[in-house]
Amino acid sequence: MNLQRLSQGHLKTLQECPRKFEYIYLSSLATLSPTDRQQSMQFGSDFHRLLHQRELGMPIEPFLAANPKIQAAVHGLQQTAPHLFAENPEVERASEQVRTLMISGTDQENQYLFTAIYDLLLLGVKAQIIDWKTYGRPARAERLEQEWQTRLYLYMLVATSDYVPADVSFTYWFVQSDPPQSVTFGYSDRQHQETQQELEELIDRLSTWLQQYRQGKSLPQVEPEKQLCQNCQFVARCDRREKQDNVRMPSLSRLDIAAIDEIPV
Numbered sequence: 550m551n552l553q554r555l556s557q558g559h560l561k562t563l564q565e566c567p568r569k570f571e572y573i574y575l576s577s578l579a580t581l582s583p584t585d586r587q588q589s590m591q592f593g594s595d596f597h598r599l600l601h602q603r604e605l606g607m608p609i610e611p612f613l614a615a616n617p618k619i620q621a622a623v624h625g626l627q628q629t630a631p632h633l634f635a636e637n638p639e640v641e642r643a644s645e646q647v648r649t650l651m652i653s654g655t656d657q658e659n660q661y662l663f664t665a666i667y668d669l670l671l672l673g674v675k676a677q678i679i680d681w682k683t684y685g686r687p688a689r690a691e692r693l694e695q696e697w698q699t700r701l702y703l704y705m706l707v708a709t710s711d712y713v714p715a716d717v718s719f720t721y722w723f724v725q726s727d728p729p730q731s732v733t734f735g736y737s738d739r740q741h742q743e744t745q746q747e748l749e750e751l752i753d754r755l756s757t758w759l760q761q762y763r764q765g766k767s768l769p770q771v772e773p774e775k776q777l778c779q780n781c782q783f784v785a786r787c788d789r790r791e792k793q794d795n796v797r798m799p800s801l802s803r804l805d806i807a808a809i810d811e812i813p814v
């Protein structure tokens with residue numbers, strides 16, 4: 550029996566290109582330089598950590614005073630969405646909560662441990678998933694709704710609790726907008742069933758690919774027509790350069806940040 554851990558980042562990459570999934574997660578070929586990692590993730594890491602510390606009752610003002618950019622984001626959020634910070638004895642608050650869900654492949658040889666880390670859960674009569682997005686511009690709602698994070702986190706909260714889909718919602722807060730902006734998605738039985746079916750189909754495909762990988766065969770590449778290779782750090786390794794005329798070569802360090810979870814799990 551083989552155990553494979555899957556987060557929303559894994560699903561996103563797998564859906565985009567199975568070969569990229571292989572390179573990043575099975576072969577550990579992707580790297581970010583410390584400088585790039587620091588530049589692209591430091592603000593997000595600090596913001597998430599500070600709000601987690603606040604939920605734990607720890608003082609954060611000294612750090613905010615020394616970090617004006619984060620201070621502006623936290624204060625902007627507190628002014629725009631005070632309800633997120635209001636204590637309510639009927640609502641349980643859970644910060645940085647990890648939920649896991651084991652699903653077996655139909656071949657019974659592979660098990661998949663799905664993992665979700667919730668920035669903030671507000672659990673009352675209804676359940677609200679709150680997620681801090683720390684990149685600059687808000688993403689389009691249509692795209693966000695299809696993101697694996699949205700679908701997996703809603704699915705896992707229902708699957709690991711007594712809440713029914715109609716009682717669960719997911720709100721993204723874009724904390725670097727001025728003022729902060731939010732996008733909220735509800736959930737339904739139909740969406741829950743669709744996500745479950747898609748997850749089952751996906752892990753069945755992955756089980757087949759993993760079995761072949763252990764026998765020395767690589768996972769499939771995305772079709773060139775999808776135009777994803779030009780922005781992939783593995784374009785040379787995949788020999789996709791000649792099929793992508795007149796495109797700029799990516800640097801190793803600037804790519805695949807999106808393929809890695811905002812807070813790695």
Ligand code: SF4
Nearest residue numbers: 566569770778781787
């Ligand atoms: S270059 Fe294209 S085929 Fe190769 S890993 Fe990247 S997206 Fe996939």
